[in-house]
Amino acid sequence: MRSVVLPVLAALGLSGCAELTELYCSGADGYRLGERVAARGGAFSAVEQDIAACNATASPLNAERARAGWQAGRAAYCTPSNAFDLGVERRVIGSICSPAERAVMERSYRSGRLAGDIRRDIRDLRHRQSEIRSQLAALSKDQQAERARLLAELLRLDLRRDRLDRRLWLLSLR
Numbered sequence: 001m002r003s004v005v006l007p008v009l010a011a012l013g014l015s016g017c018a019e020l021t022e023l024y025c026s027g028a029d030g031y032r033l034g035e036r037v038a039a040r041g042g043a044f045s046a047v048e049q050d051i052a053a054c055n056a057t058a059s060p061l062n063a064e065r066a067r068a069g070w071q072a073g074r075a076a077y078c079t080p081s082n083a084f085d086l087g088v089e090r091r092v093i094g095s096i097c098s099p100a101e102r103a104v105m106e107r108s109y110r111s112g113r114l115a116g117d118i119r120r121d122i123r124d125l126r127h128r129q130s131e132i133r134s135q136l137a138a139l140s141k142d143q144q145a146e147r148a149r150l151l152a153e154l155l156r157l158d159l160r161r162d163r164l165d166r167r168l169w170l171l172s173l174r
Contacts, residue, residue: 033069042094078101078105083109122161
C-alpha cells in the first residue's frame with residue numbers, strides 16, 4: 001500500500017502529505033523495505049516508487065540497499081516452503097519468481113492448497129461436533145433414540161476427522 005500511496009503523495013506536493021512522506025522516509029530502511037515488498041511477492045518497481053518518493057525529500061533511500069533487501073526477500077519468497085504457505089492461504093505465487101523457481105515451487109503449492117482444504121474440513125467437522133454436543137446436552141432422559149442417533153453421528157465425524165488428521169500429517173512429511 002505504501003508503495004502506491006507515497007508516490008502519489010509526493011507527486012501532489014501537498015504540505016501535509018509531504019510531511020507524511022518525510023516522516024515515512026526519515027525512518028525507512030531501504031534494505032528492510034525491499035525485503036518486505038519481495039516477501040509479499042511484490043515487484044521491484046514497487047520499491048522504486050518508494051525510492052523516488054523518498055528521494056524527493058531530505059531523507060533519500062539507498063537504492064543499492066533497497067535492491068539487496070529485495071533480492072534477499074525474493075530468495076526467501078521463491079522457495080518450496082513459502083509456496084506451501086501460499087497454497088494453504090490460497091494466494092497466488094507472485095510473478096517475481098523465475099519459471100525454474102516456479103516449477104520447483106508448484107508441487108509444494110499444490111500440497112499447501114490440499115493442506116488448507118483439509119484444515120478447513122477439520123475445522124468444519126469440529127464445529128459440527130460442537131453443535132452435536134450442545135444438542136446432546138439439551139436432550140431429556142426420555143429421548144434415547146435421538147441420543148443414539150446423535151452419538152452415532154458424533155462417532156462418524158470423529159472417524160472422518162481422524163482420517164483427515166492422518167492425511168494432513170502425511171502431507172507434512174513431503
